[in-house]
Amino acid sequence: SKAKCQAKAANQRRDYLHKLTTHLVKQYDVIVIEDLKTKNLQKNHHLAKSIVNASWRIFRQMLEYKCEWYGKKLIAVDPKNTSRICSKCGYNSGAKPLEIREWTCSKCQTKH
Structure with a gap:
């Protein structure tokens, strides 16, 4: 069913984000990201689907808590x-x- 396919895709995306963020946090002592306001970016109809699909908010949350766990530093800079x-x-x-x-x-x- 469509719901099962969507749930599987969401689980695969989350698994990928876990693996990626764990790799980054283990690889680097300091990680710098842009402090993007994804809600504002979603107003751009050309970017909205990509932003939602990329799960930026979840990616950032995972980076934040994993940096804390591993004693690493996460810096969010103004994207301007x-x-x-x-x-x-x-x-x-x-x-x-x-x-x-x-x-x-x-x-x-x-x-x-």
Whole structure:
């Protein structure tokens, strides 16, 4: 039935998130994420389904409690300009279209 398929998909997603967050927390002492307001992002109809499917809120909750369990640090940064400002040299490369997910700083050549 459709309900069983949806429940199975939800369980698979949750299992994947558990494995991913456990891996990240064991691998890194400090994890930095953007403090995204997913409710605001869901107003963008082009992003809404992807945001819900990605289970961002659950992902963040898992990271928070697992960092606490393992004595690791989770930092949530303001997302403003995170895709514009180079974390190495501070150069602001300006606005980028939404489809740009990777970029190289034109000043110091750091890949983001």
